[in-house]
Amino acid sequence: MTNVKGRTVAPVAWDAPDVDWDAAAGAFDDEPDHGLRDPQIRAAWAARLRSWLPERPADVLDLGCGTGSLSLLAAEQGHRVTGVDSSPVMAERARAKLAGYDAVVLCGDAAAPPVGERRFDVVLVRHVLWTLPGPDRVLRHWRDLLRPGGRLVLVEGVWGTLNPxxxxxxxxxxxxxxxxxxxxxxxxxxxxxxxxxAVTDERYAVVAGMGHRSGQ
Structure with missing residues (x-):
């Protein structure tokens, strides 16, 4: 439990389903919010992303990028995108979507992305953090991947009723x-x-600015 302003907040549920993401890649984009094939849904995500990302062209690290739908929207808005996904099949599909853009897709762990000493203006993560053990450690690492003045954009939520x-x-x-x-x-x-x-469960985005940290 975590104490927040005198209240106790329940911890993250770490019983994420054991999914074969390579096998799931073929049907992944069939979900409306994954494939963004419907023009209205695509436009809705594009508008949100535009409000979360810097106005100027920025270096965006999309962790757990899946088939690259959000990466593609960011690239279309003029950003330089690095996508990372643990599934080779997902990563390959993302590369196909991003062909012709200023983008690269790597295969690796979202908790410890294989980007070396590179630093980014934005770390973008959708529906990934809740699956990772040690979220405080993971968030610190993601913070350290940012340039001074960078931001984390985290899209998360709570799903399910019997076992949320x-x-x-x-x-x-x-x-x-x-x-x-x-x-x-x-x-x-x-x-x-x-x-x-229409959904009734908790879905949200957090935009966390890191400011200009001293010594960096």
């Missing part, structure tokens, strides 16, 4: 509080265009 999994926004903001002086939570459950349907 995920990470509540309050829990995530508590984990980010020691790392970021500027945290904004944007609720996403009320926008059915993002998901292709």
């Amino acid at each position: 999994v995920g990470i509540p926004a309050e829990r995530l903001t508590a984990l980010l509080a020691p790392l970021s002086p500027e945290i904004r939570v944007e609720r996403l459950s009320g926008d059915p265009l993002l998901w292709g349907k």
Whole structure:
């Protein structure tokens, strides 16, 4: 449990399903919010992404990029994108989507992406953090991948009724509080265009600015 302003906040549920992501890659884009094939859904995500990313062209690291749908939107908006996914099949599909853009897709672990000494303006992560053990350690590592003044953009939520999994926004903001002086939570459950349907569970984005850290 974590204490936040005198209240106890439940920990993240770490019982993420054991999914063969290589096998799942073929049907992954059939989900409306994965493939973004519907023009209205695609436009809704593009608008959100535009509000989360810098106005100027930036270096964006998309961790757990899947088949590259968000990476493609970021590249279309003029950003330089590095995607990382643990599934070779997912990564290959993302490379096909991003062909012709200023983008590269790597195969590797989102918790420890294989980017060497490179630093980024944005670390973008959608529906990944809740599956990773040691979220405080992972967030510190992601923070260290940012340039001074960079930002984390984390899209997360809590799914299911009988055995809910995920990470509540309050829990995530508590984990980010020691790392970021500027945290904004944007609720996403009320926008059915993002998901292709109305949803009642908790879905949100957190944008955490890292400021200009001393000594860097």
